[in-house]
Amino acid sequence: MSHQEPVARRMYDLIEPIGLVPYLVDGSDDDLMALGLRNQWDAYFAGRAAPFGRSMPAEVVHAVFYNFAPGEVARHLPRVWELTTPEAALAARERGCATALRRTLGDLADGPGVVRAGDLLLRAATSAPVEGRALFAALRALPVPEEPVARLWHAATLLREHRGDGHTVALVAEGVGGTECHVLHALSADMPAAEFGRVHHLPAAQLAAVIDGMRARGLVGDDGRLTAEGRATKGRVEALTDRLAEAPYNALTAGELDGMVADLEPISAAIKAVLPW
Template identity: 65%
Template sequence: MSHPQAKVHRMFEFVEAIGTLAFSEMPNEEFLALGMRNYWDGYFAGRAAPLGLAPAEVVHAVFYNFADGEVARHIPWVWGKTTPAEAIAVRERGSAAALRQLIGDLADSPGLVRVADLATRAAVSAPIEGRVLYAGLRALDVPEEPVARIWHAATLLREHRGDGHNAALVAHGIGGTEAHVLFALALGMRAEEFGRVQHLPKAQLAAVVDGLRGRGLVDAAGGFTAAGRETRERIEALTDELAAPAYDVLSADELDELITGLEPIAAAASTVDD
């Protein structure tokens, strides 16, 4: 059944908090122990692993929002230190350990299995067509342990939405770096202040902003125009719409139950950066 977009977006907020534990300290330490040179080696090894030994060009296309050359600094170098199968195991183990630590007694609560079951039902139910990274994750075994299963389900749902978000960006003619600029503006920041693009050469970032200005999406001061804000809002609405089929397998009561069950878990997970 279909569900209100507000609830679909609420689920996005939860799975984002839980799924991004894959990029937190515990998994990072495990990747460094394998011989990774830095955080980004572990990021690319873990996140790209479901794609197998795909070349940098493919990973760049699937991830969508990295600047030219950034993926190639890590792929295929990381596959000289580990394998995709090992990277998947390291990522799952470290992420589940991080989540378990953050949620404390919730990890052993009687209701956790039910939350894991509902989340997993949704996570493995969505169509895979056009969802490359989600399809790669769907091919993996689902963990049996409830905490690991919740993290795995959140990652599936997060990447399913992410694949749809990329499609929405393409449909609106917004490139990966441009998407970061629009996100920064939505946060009330200038593009050069935003962490995901502030490292780019000033001339390169200025050219991206100038391109958006030329399309009427950014004003002379570097902020949103009305058309720019409307475009970003339209992309976000379409992204939620494309994410919705993952939850069709759940009844209204089951989705409400899942939202209630995930809320304290996601709240605990979101403190990782505090």
């Protein structure tokens, strides 16, 4: 069946909180850190890059992840594989995220909604094409957890990375680079780029050069805000991202989608309540 474009946006709103568990829910990376990693960014790259295995060069991971400044990935990969293995990182990530998610959901974790939502999300995710979606394809090759909470998290992660790979396609199509996309996002929310979490740590001259390049292309005005073209570019990126994220949900009937939304709403709300914003 074919769904209206808002389905992908609605599902993003519900799935994204589950996908953020490894990065923003307290304790989710405890098992990864117990492997001997040096800091939380080690845990980030070990957990997220582990589906590619030990031999994937940092330059390739940088290309796939897309939105890190030059050199950031190489500070952690392949160094983390001197401290642990991709197999151990995958197991620790799943274990830690399932524990953190179970703790966050409380009684919901043992309810039938987790099982139903996880099964439908998994069916949607595994129906999606992998062509052009490197990280999604790597995750698809992993075993699916049997435990319901871990299964829910795994399915949500598959769909999050499927959407993320499509988002990269949309950014490339609009000529928006990896650091530029953070500036575009920050300025679209009327936040100075220098205060945005993913780029505020960059040297001032480096960030200024990125903004100057966007200004030269008419995306940023002399006042430091997005121009009309900058906002239109952001709108086109989001619209194409939604269109490219639609395919998985074509595997579900309208009734299944409605039921899945009903099951995900309290789950998503419980996670949002503990996120740091």
